[in-house]
Amino acid sequence: MARIAIAGAGVVGLACALRLASEGHAVTVVDPDPDGDKCSWGNAGGIATTEVVPASGPGMLWRVPGWLLDPLGPVSLRPSHAPHMLPWLLGWLRAGQASEVERIAAALAALLGRVYHDLLPVLGEIGLASHLHRAGALAVYSNAAALRGDAGAWALRRRFGIVCEELSGAQARSLEPALAPKIAVAVRMPDWSHVSDPKAIWAALLAAVRARGVPVLRGQVRDIAKPGRVRLADGQEVACDAVVVAAGAWSAALARSAGDRALLESERGYNLTLPAPGVSLSQEVIFAERQFVATPLAVGLRIGGAAEFAGLSAPANYARSRALARLAVDYLPGLARSGGTEWMGNRPATPDSLPVIGASPRRADVFYAFGHGHLGLTLAATTARLVADAVARRPSAVPLAAYSAGRFG
Numbered sequence: 001m002a003r004i005a006i007a008g009a010g011v012v013g014l015a016c017a018l019r020l021a022s023e024g025h026a027v028t029v030v031d032p033d034p035d036g037d038k039c040s041w042g043n044a045g046g047i048a049t050t051e052v053v054p055a056s057g058p059g060m061l062w063r064v065p066g067w068l069l070d071p072l073g074p075v076s077l078r079p080s081h082a083p084h085m086l087p088w089l090l091g092w093l094r095a096g097q098a099s100e101v102e103r104i105a106a107a108l109a110a111l112l113g114r115v116y117h118d119l120l121p122v123l124g125e126i127g128l129a130s131h132l133h134r135a136g137a138l139a140v141y142s143n144a145a146a147l148r149g150d151a152g153a154w155a156l157r158r159r160f161g162i163v164c165e166e167l168s169g170a171q172a173r174s175l176e177p178a179l180a181p182k183i184a185v186a187v188r189m190p191d192w193s194h195v196s197d198p199k200a201i202w203a204a205l206l207a208a209v210r211a212r213g214v215p216v217l218r219g220q221v222r223d224i225a226k227p228g229r230v231r232l233a234d235g236q237e238v239a240c241d242a243v244v245v246a247a248g249a250w251s252a253a254l255a256r257s258a259g260d261r262a263l264l265e266s267e268r269g270y271n272l273t274l275p276a277p278g279v280s281l282s283q284e285v286i287f288a289e290r291q292f293v294a295t296p297l298a299v300g301l302r303i304g305g306a307a308e309f310a311g312l313s314a315p316a317n318y319a320r321s322r323a324l325a326r327l328a329v330d331y332l333p334g335l336a337r338s339g340g341t342e343w344m345g346n347r348p349a350t351p352d353s354l355p356v357i358g359a360s361p362r363r364a365d366v367f368y369a370f371g372h373g374h375l376g377l378t379l380a381a382t383t384a385r386l387v388a389d390a391v392a393r394r395p396s397a398v399p400l401a402a403y404s405a406g407r408f409g
């Protein structure tokens with residue numbers, strides 16, 4: 001039994017806390033705002049087990065200028081932030097080489113292949129098994145040429161055994177009658193699922209962690225430079241035998257204080273949740289050409305996406321939430337856009353789309369659980385399992401070399 005301090009009370013930190021406490025460790029969670037809004041609250045709620053395709057790929061560089069020139073396109077970069085993220089951008093370009101894409105996809109597939117095995121017991125333990133809807137997802141295209149343009153990504157998924165069923169527009173509309181006549185083709189991924197409300201998952205995890213007697217302290221971890229304690233911004237210290245860094249997009253500074261380099265950016269995403277959307281969907285729908293999604297949650301239809309690189313402190317630009325909803329009307333003509341809640345969250349994004357999981361290459365008492373990008377809800381329970389394996393120094397359920405912080409040099 002070890003005393004373990006966990007920095008971060010998002011879905012990843014709490015999943016780690018629950019797992020480590022259930023294995024008999026004395027866990028303490030520390031977060032500057034444990035009950036405050038975070039990426040784990042407002043995400044799209046997808047259990048995206050099919051998403052082995054990394055964000056960077058061959059030839060993608062040439063698509064970037066078009067994205068950046070469109071003020072409300074899928075990707076934006078604040079010019080003042082660009083110089084700060086140069087190493088990350090170079091890493092992103094490297095990750096787009098064909099051989100890297102195969103390697104990264106294999107590493108993602110190894111994690112994603114475990115998701116239901118790890119997630120179902122956690123949902124059972126926190127009393128939310130009924131919140132998982134194994135309804136699949138439908139990627140829709142208004143133009144068959146756009147599907148052909150994505151052929152490489154679909155072939156990559158299929159190479160990893162992911163079922164991707166191509167449908168005509170009419171077949172897609174028979175599954176989801178709210179879709180517009182302009183939908184020409186679609187691809188259904190039956191293995192995908194979604195939850196009723198990501199915030200409810202987070203809240204139930206927090207309650208379960210507290211019920212196990214884990215203290216959740218309000219405090220900002222300033223550094224983990226010295227073994228045996230974490231230092232908080234107010235000068236207090238938490239004594240511990242090991243530390244898990246699970247501070248989402250804020251994790252790189254903590255890793256740095258342990259001597260490790262991590263390339264991590266906030267990839268800010270936006271959404272609008274419509275409690276009375278006027279249309280209904282039975283599964284998550286991915287509007288593939290415009291790279292955004294709509295998920296039928298218990299709290300309403302959530303329409304979201306976007307990747308904005310502006311750093312952690314720039315004010316949110318909620319015009320992005322509204323723009324996504326405007327775009328969605330093209331695909332869901334009956335959509336009623338009034339009365340929605342706008343939201344922005346900081347995805348913790350690595351340049352190679354792989355999370356950082358496992359022991360620090362430099363410190364035997366430091367473990368990482370961050371950088372999950374678009375997949376933090378999906379991978380939280382699996383990450384917790386792998387971190388628990390690493391802490392216990394037992395064989396890992398998945399070899400961890402591909403996720404090591406050592407890859408950043």
Ligand SMILES: Cc1cc2nc3c(=O)[nH]c(=O)nc-3n(C[C@H](O)[C@H](O)[C@H](O)COP(=O)(O)OP(=O)(O)OC[C@H]3O[C@@H](n4cnc5c(N)ncnc54)[C@H](O)[C@@H]3O)c2cc1C
Nearest residue numbers: 008010011012040043044046221248250269375376377378
């Ligand atoms: C628009 C959008 C849609 C998304 N859709 C999906 C989806 O469908 N499926 C999916 O799997 N994922 C999705 N994601 C990604 C997912 O939300 C994230 O990967 C996940 O929430 C990250 O969880 P986390 O616990 O690492 O970070 P967070 O939820 O950000 O939590 C990090 C915590 O660390 C705390 N912290 C910060 N600094 C410190 C410090 N110094 N000391 C201690 N604590 C600290 C913060 O206060 C925060 O509470 C989406 C994200 C966005 C933005």
